[in-house]
Amino acid sequence: MVIRADNIYKSFGALEVLRGVSLTVEKGEVVVLIGPSGSGKSTFLRCLNGLEQIDKGRITIGNYTFGPQSGRAHGRTREQELNRVRTRLGFVFQNFNLFPHMTALQNVMEGPLTVLKQPRDQVQARALSLLQKVGLEDKAHSYPAHLSGGQRQRVAIARALAMEPEAMLFDEPTSALDPELVGEVLAVIRTLAQEGMTMLIVSHEIGFAREVADRVVFMENGQILEEGSPAELFVRPKQARTRTFLRSVI
Numbered sequence: 001m002v003i004r005a006d007n008i009y010k011s012f013g014a015l016e017v018l019r020g021v022s023l024t025v026e027k028g029e030v031v032v033l034i035g036p037s038g039s040g041k042s043t044f045l046r047c048l049n050g051l052e053q054i055d056k057g058r059i060t061i062g063n064y065t066f067g068p069q070s071g072r073a074h075g076r077t078r079e080q081e082l083n084r085v086r087t088r089l090g091f092v093f094q095n096f097n098l099f100p101h102m103t104a105l106q107n108v109m110e111g112p113l114t115v116l117k118q119p120r121d122q123v124q125a126r127a128l129s130l131l132q133k134v135g136l137e138d139k140a141h142s143y144p145a146h147l148s149g150g151q152r153q154r155v156a157i158a159r160a161l162a163m164e165p166e167a168m169l170f171d172e173p174t175s176a177l178d179p180e181l182v183g184e185v186l187a188v189i190r191t192l193a194q195e196g197m198t199m200l201i202v203s204h205e206i207g208f209a210r211e212v213a214d215r216v217v218f219m220e221n222g223q224i225l226e227e228g229s230p231a232e233l234f235v236r237p238k239q240a241r242t243r244t245f246l247r248s249v250i
Contacts, residue, residue: 001060002027002167002198003048003089008057010040010047010222017043018054019222025167028196032209035219036245041202042094044219045169048200049091050082061085062166087115090160090168094175096152098144104131104155105140111163123162130158134188150181157188167198174205206249210234218242 003025010018018040025031033041046052048059050066058067064085098107108127112118131137134154144152153173160168170189174182186208192199193212203209209216210230217227218239226239234250237243 001025002062003200004060005044005048006058006060008044008047008059009055010043010052011055017222018047021057021219021222021224023217023224025198025200027166027198029214030193030197030199030201030212031215031217032213033200033202033217033219034204034206034209034245039219040222041219042171045091045171045200045202049089049169050085051091061088064088083115087163088166090163090165092153092156092160092168092170092173094172096144096149096156096176098152098155098159100144103141103143104136104147104151104158107144107155108159108162111159116163127158127162130161131155133161133191134158135184148181149177150184153177153185154188157185167200168192170199170201170203172202172204174203204249206234206246218245220245 001024005021005023008018008021021040021044033044035041043052047054054068056068058065066081066085099110102110105127108130109123112123112126113120128137128140131140134157136151136154136158139147139151147155173189174185177185182205186205189201190212213230215227216230216233218225218233220241226233226237226242233242234246237246
C-alpha cells in the first residue's frame with residue numbers, strides 16, 4: 001500500500017467538501033477518480049499531499065501517517081513532516097505551475113537541487129533524461145512562455161518525476177489544454193502506467209480512464225458512491241447516479 005485515506009472530512013467554512021472519504025491505492029496501481037465538478041476530487045488530492053489540512057480522518061503515505069492533529073513529531077514541525085510526504089508524492093496540477101523565469105531544464109532541476117540537495121551534475125543528467133522521456137529534450141532551454149500548453153504540462157510531469165516519487169497525483173492534467181494537445185500529455189501518463197508507476201488521477205477523459213485504470217472511483221457530493229474495474233463501472237455500474245453521470249459524458 002502506497003496511499004491510504006481513512007474517513008477524510010474537509011470543509012471550507014460552512015461548505016462540507018469531503019464527507020468520510022476512504023480509499024487505498026496499492027503499489028503499481030492506477031486509480032482514476034471521476035465525477036461531476038464540485039464533487040471533491042481535486043480537494044481530496046490536495047489533502048493527500050498536505051496542501052489542504054483535513055478536519056477529520058487519517059492519511060497514510062508509505063510509512064508516514066498524519067491527520068488534523070499532526071503536530072511536532074521527533075523534533076520536527078508539522079510543515080517539515082508534510083514536506084517529507086510531498087517528496088514521496090509527485091503532484092501535477094491543472095495549470096502547470098512552472099516557474100516562468102526558469103527554463104524547462106531549470107524547472108525540472110529545481111526540486112532535486114533545493115529540496116533533496118543532490119549534486120548538480122547528477123541532477124542535470126537526470127533532468128535531461130526526463131525531458132527526453134516526455135519528448136521535450138529539444139526544449140530544455142526554452143522558457144514556459146515559449147512552450148505550448150501540452151509542452152508545459154509535460155515539463156510539469158518531468159519536474160514531478162525528478163523527485164523520484166513513490167506515487168504520482170494528477171489533478172485533471174488535461175483540463176487546461178486545447179483538445180489537440182490532450183493526446184500528447186495522456187501518452188506520457190500512459191507510458192508511466194505501463195512502467196508500473198503508482199498513480200491517482202482525477203480526469204474527465206473517460207476513454208483514457210477505461211484504457212489505463214486498474215480501478216475507477218466515482219465521487220459525488222464529497223463521497224465515494226461506487227468503485228470497480230473499468231469493465232465493472234463503465235459497463236455495469238451499480239448506482240443510478242453513476243449511470244446518469246456516465247450517460248452525460250460518454
